[in-house]
Amino acid sequence: MFADRAKIILISGKGGDGHVSFRRDNYVPDGGPDGGDGGRGGDVILRVDEGMNTLIDYRHKRKFAAGNGQEGGKKNCRGKDGEDIVLRVPRGTLVTDAVSGKVIVDMSGNCTEYKILSGGKGGLGNQHFATSTMQAPKYAQPGQPAKEAEVQLELKLIADVGLIGYPSVGKSTFLKAVTNAKPEIADYHFTTLSPNLGVVDLGDGNSFVIADIPGLIEGAAEGSGLGLSFLRHIERNKLLIHVLDAASVEGRDPLEDYHKINAELSKYGEKVSGIPQVVAANKADIIPAEPEAIDLDEDGELIYAQDPVTRIKEALEPAGIPVFAVSAATGQGMQELMHYIYARLQQLPREDTIFETEYDPDTALQFANDPFTVRYDDESKEYILEGPRIEKMLGYTNLESERGFVFFQNFLKDTGILEQLEKLGIQDGDTVRMYGFTFDYYK
Template identity: 65%
Template sequence: MFADRARIYIRSGKGGDGHVSFRRELYVPNGGPDGGDGGRGGDVIFEVDEGLNTLQDYRHKRKYTAKDGQPGGKRRCHGADADDIILKVPEGTVIKESESGKVIADMSGDNRRQIVLKGGKGGLGNQHFATATMQVPKYAQPGQPSRELYVDLELKVIADVGLVGFPNVGKSTFLSRVTNAQPKIANYHFTTLNPNLGVVDLKDGKGFVIADIPGLIEGASQGVGLGHEFLRHIERTKLMIHVVDAAGTEGRDPVDDIYKINAELEAYNPEIAKRPQVIAANKIDVIYSDEDDPLKRLKDEFEPKGARVFPISGVTGEGIQDLLYYVSEQLKGLDQAPIVFEQEYFPEEELLLDDLPYTVEKEDDMYVVEGPKIEKMLGYTNLDSEKGFAFFQKFLKESGILEQLEAAGIQEGDTVRMYGLQFDYYK
């Protein structure tokens, strides 16, 4: 069975604790502190692997834990940093926080590698805490704790065009004729249990990627049959080709079929239902009656609503080229950027909710901000990255630190110190 969804537990590594020790050498009876710093805990990183096309591996193993950083040692020895844990996923995988369902990362487009949980920062050894009044510090900083999350992985295929329609209307036959895909084809329902991808190559070079979304049925939006397993794959498509059995070989009415499938799309995600559709009236090679022309009924019903109807035969190939060139022209007028789901859940932002203390004080010509809240934030935030720096700015504003600095009289160009971090203040 094609695996396109999995729930796993991930945990980053704890930072190693700082060490408390003092120099003990011959003729140096009162050596100073020399406790080393702890090592950094391992990060949990997701990375796109071009060779993967399912999430099958995550169905068998569901717990992934990075190692902890080593504690510091004597003689200023720094504890070893832990190795990161790298989880490989296919392109198109969306990572969501399980409880809220919010997107943490979409492994698509330019996003090939993302740190989802940062390991804890190593604690400082007691060598850092010696002052003129405290020359024998017996305190070292503990390493930052690990972070943990349950995350849902969902694979949403990346295609410009989606093929939708009831089972056995000829979607797989159509796909095999217009692309190099080789889907399983047989005359029974639910032949297709996996989304099949293929590339349509046109003479003018304006090709596109098309996905055969497995057959939908009534109730799919509520999870009936395999509904939820497949509907998610339509979410990235810009346009849909709605394939219907115009000949009614299954005894169903093609007009009624289209309304039923569109109702399922609307119930699942109204935004998807609003995307452009083209109707492929398939199996015209087996229409023998002239009394009730199904093609005229389809055109009269849907073309006034903006959906072009193309009579085609997946078996003989009739009408398919006209349909493909029309779809290609329609895609040119749509946004060319790939559909990528924006990040909604930021693991670091949980720090903003922690009710930990901090202080804002002026020392000489510098403003000093300290406290457990600041230590925790700096321990998890990578200020060298654009996202990390944006989070840092948001943290200063939403935690009230900027407001307190202004109340303390800070002016533009004044220096702010937060433990090992120094920066100049500008609005």
């Protein structure tokens, strides 16, 4: 199985508490404070392992915790530091926050190691708290708490070429024909559930990686069919082979499919709609050799259907989209297309897209214990949320996006803000203000 995503929980180590103790020497009746500091909690670190190519290891275990720092001891003994935990991931792993979907880090390019959560600092022992007026402090600092984050790991296929198209047009058959991959092939829609990878080897060391993407349909950009999850994979493709069923096995017009799918790609964004495409007019082996009579004209003469490949070529080639008639089943036209694709790839830029960090859980969680207030303002007739906790949340949440809004709703619930607003008597339609941002409350 090709495990290309996993959701896991990461926990950094808690800092060890500082210790309270006093020197007890046979000859010194009232020894000074000698409580040691707590040890540092372990960090959670991600590291690229070049030998790995799946996330399957993360399917079996869900929780990964670093070690806690030990408490300080007597005689100024410092507690032992907690052990760091290092999670090995394949190159090209995209790490996102499981709740907001924001990018935490893209383990590609130069990024081979990333500290995702740092362990809590150890607390200071009571030796640090002695002053001229307080010589026997009974106080030591507690260690900083552990941090916990749920993250999604996603292996972004680094395929140069992606096969896209409507379900059952023959994408997997295509992949199987040109690589040693063994994808499932069947005549029902959505046979392919996650992308399959294969290497096209043209000899003389000339090769490229090609990915078979699950079928796309109208509404894919809004989540229809298998939805969005794999549209992301396409982002890194340099070239797309748009597979059409030129024989209209299911009765659809291949050109209509072509336009519908491109409309979905445009809705998803420029990152995918801007990738150059080459059309593979597939199933050429079952296009009738003799043109089919489809109607009679006014004089009773038979009207013949235009050859579908010619029709596709005439529609797309003037727009600069090359069209190749192929049969993934018989291999007809496939070699020619593969050589063309290889030549095209040589002309395209080589660098990979790297996703920028949008959210840093280490910093965000640092403020998890910061204060906030909830109050009603008589003058403006608004409910006001204030305090460092709110400010920081606003700083790392994009409330304009759907995911950001879901994250924000959970934040209101988890922090108990919702409950407090209800206690203050909030009603549907009332306004809530958080600094520059306002929203209307609805239960």
